[in-house]
Amino acid sequence: MTDPLPPTDVAAPFWQGLAERRLMLQCDAASGRAQFYPRPQSLYSEAGVVWREASGRGSIVALTRSHVAPPRLASQVPYALALVRLEEGPRLLARVRAPFESLRLGQAVQITWDEGGGVAPAFPVFRPADEAGSPRS
């Protein structure tokens, strides 16, 4: 297994954001429409992109329990892997920290940062969203 490639220049604000526990998205400079993953241009116009922090909230639009994993996560199988549609629009591939059986498509989730041991920036992981009116920390 080779070392992961370094983060790309295009995505630098995304990776910097993770280090600060902020999920940063590119948005079309004209319409504000968000896109993920980071690209050298807006998908929606030729106006360019601006970076904005996402709410970290979304919902599960596709879900699997994976018994296989890339080498660095091999010790964590099985885990729930989902496509999360962020409130801002784009889909993000991420694990969901919850028993697979407890999850369903359409379920609200929110980002969690309690991974990574405080060393390397953790890649976003999600958990079931708090009930309305009881935000956690």
Next chain:
Amino acid sequence: MSGFLQRRGAAIVGYAETALVRRSGRTALSLAGEAVDALLQRTGVERSRIDGFATTLAMSEGGNPFWSNLLAEGLGLSVSWCQSTDIGGASSGGNIIRAAMAIEAGLCEMVLCLAADAVSTQDRSVQSGHRTEYGDPAGYAGPLSAFALLSSVYDQRHGLPHDALAKLAVTQRNGALLNDNACAELRRPLTVQDYLDSRVISDPLRLLDCVMRCDGASAVLVTSTRLAREMGFEKLVHPVSYAERVNFDPREDCADLLQSGFSEVGPRAFQAAGMRPADVQMLHWYDDFLIALILQLEQTGFCAPGEGGAFVMAHDMGIHGELPLNTGGGQISAGQPGLAGGGVNLVECIRQMFGEAGPRQVRRHANAMLSGIGVIQYARNWGTSSVMLLERSQ
């Protein structure tokens, strides 16, 4: 270009393949050499007559930046047109059309289209871009993850047709049992219950929903119909239409994860050929996952969304059925030789059209539909969808 195809200007005059072998211990070049030797022997074409060369890439060769040149040198070819095609599983079919384009443009007249990979012996491929930057850290485990996620959407919307998926698995396995080139590990009878009982590896996908990687090579010879006739070839297969879409819906305007490029290339290929799905005599469809066959049925015009399972249950898609599918086992039951996988479907298609499939020869083989799927996108479905319609020379 489509005029050239429509007037039957391009002709496939020969095919050859190696056996598909799990961990052969060989290299892509070695496998390629065997396939090319067999092709030349079968067609009687001299090596020096080949003046064009198109190949797929090989995961066993990693990111070799000179792959087509290296192969040409290794295979003793001197050509006036040469290229590698990197649209994944759509590359084998795509190369037939790229060869036809080069022939029509006058760059060459006798093109070797090769696919060779020894990925199960050695996988040296490294993908850059979203796969490594956003996929690996998220827990993406390869195409399996993508098709499992797609399947969860299908399941919620329509209900996964487990009975139809099982029927497809058994139907294709029955073809592999009659295919001496299929992987030995897969040449065992399979029942519906075997499929249903197979281990879930990424819910809702079972082991038997997925291809097994192997090593192998295939080679196809493409020329102009004019030259084919001059050289005395009697069996010709013409690609009569082709449609390819790379990066369908780039702006993600379509919120439907299941909607793929097939919804665009299917109708386009049929229109160009003046054909309808009901005219097609057999299907040689890219089958890295069984659910991909259901989605192709629904998106290329054979049935409506959500009805793929019912279509499979209502039709006999076996060798003696009304719409034979992947008669040699497909990749699912013969094996997937890495990036050469599309060649498995392609060579079986031509073999059937030539009437040379022996114990698994289908009755009606005047035309066929070939498809390709290539590359997994980030959080969508697949990057390339292709459809080719082929017709046997009258």
